Amino acid sequence: MISLPKTHSFSLKGKRALVAGASAGIGFGCSAALADAGAEVVLALRPGERLDASVDAIRSEGGRAEALPLDISDIKAVENAVGRSGPFDILVNSAGQACHGPAIETSPEDFDAVVGINFRGAYFLTRAVAAGLIEAGKPGSLVNISSQMGHVGGQDRAVYCATKHAVEGFTKAMAIEWGRNRIRVNTICPTFIRTSLTEATFADPKRKAWIMDNIRLDRIGEIEDVMGAVVYLTSDAAAMVTGTSLIIDGGWTAA
Structure with a gap:
């Protein structure tokens, strides 16, 4: 009799997850997906921004969630918070x-603001969580939400593209460095996803036409399109996946 191979589990029961940028949009969708898969989720966002409603929404569906005020541009605060809660x-x-x-109009102030969150903040947050896992001798899965713009260029997006290309680079390097610690590091790279932050872009007919011309599936991405990917990458089903990108772009970068 043939013995059938078994798929590794997608369950996240017994796992603790930190989700930064978690109160809305893709971050909230990821938080909901992780909680639904069984993880205890800590939702982090800048102090002063509302987290309670997001936490309550997850708890109302039977998920385990708590809030953590955190500004990832503040490296010392990140290290303290992760050290205390991890x-x-x-x-x-x-x-x-x-x-x-x-690009010709980029100010140093705007450059520093975007780099401070997207690159510097992401780098040191990833490092802080990895340091806690290494100290505890535990495996882990670290995922940065990057972008298709980490693989291509985009109009009026020179600084944003630069930061996302940087995230792709340090993800590969960290995956190599921490592989023997059983810590996996990957990115998820969505196309334009319908959220409150992208409403202005979709409201511009020229920009929407540019987007639709490049998405081969001929539809705008939804938050739900990202949720399954984050469960996969953080579960044992992706136990051999590290140092790479899961691109959710409707075929944009294929062309």
Whole structure:
């Protein structure tokens, strides 16, 4: 009789997950997906921004969630918070910032603001969670929400593209460095996803036409399109996946 191979589990029961940028959009979708898969989720966002409603929404569906005020641009605060609340088995960093416009008009202030969150903040948050896992001798899965713009260029997005290309680079390097610690590091790279932050882009007919011309599936991405990917990458089903990108772009980068 043939013995059938068994799929590794997608369950996240017994895991603790830290999700940065978690109160809305992709970050909240990821938080909901992780909680639904059984993880205890810590939702992090800048102090002063509302987290309670997001936590309550997850709890109302039977999930385990708590809030953690955290500004990932403050490296010392990140290290203290992760050291105090960790170790975390899972990191999903969905915190991000954009300041789109022609490269010729980029101000140093705008450059520093975007780099401070998307690159510097992401780097040190990933490092902090990994340090806690290494100290505890635990494996883990660390996921940065990057972008298709980490693989291509985009109009009026020079700084944003630069930061996402940087995330792709340090993800590969960290995956190599921490592989023997059984810590996996990957990115998820969505196309334009319908959220409150992208409403202005979709409201511009020229920009929407540019987007639709490049998405071969001929539809705008939804938050739900990202949720399954984050469960996969953080579960044992992706036990051999590290140092790579899961691109959710409707075929944009294939062309």
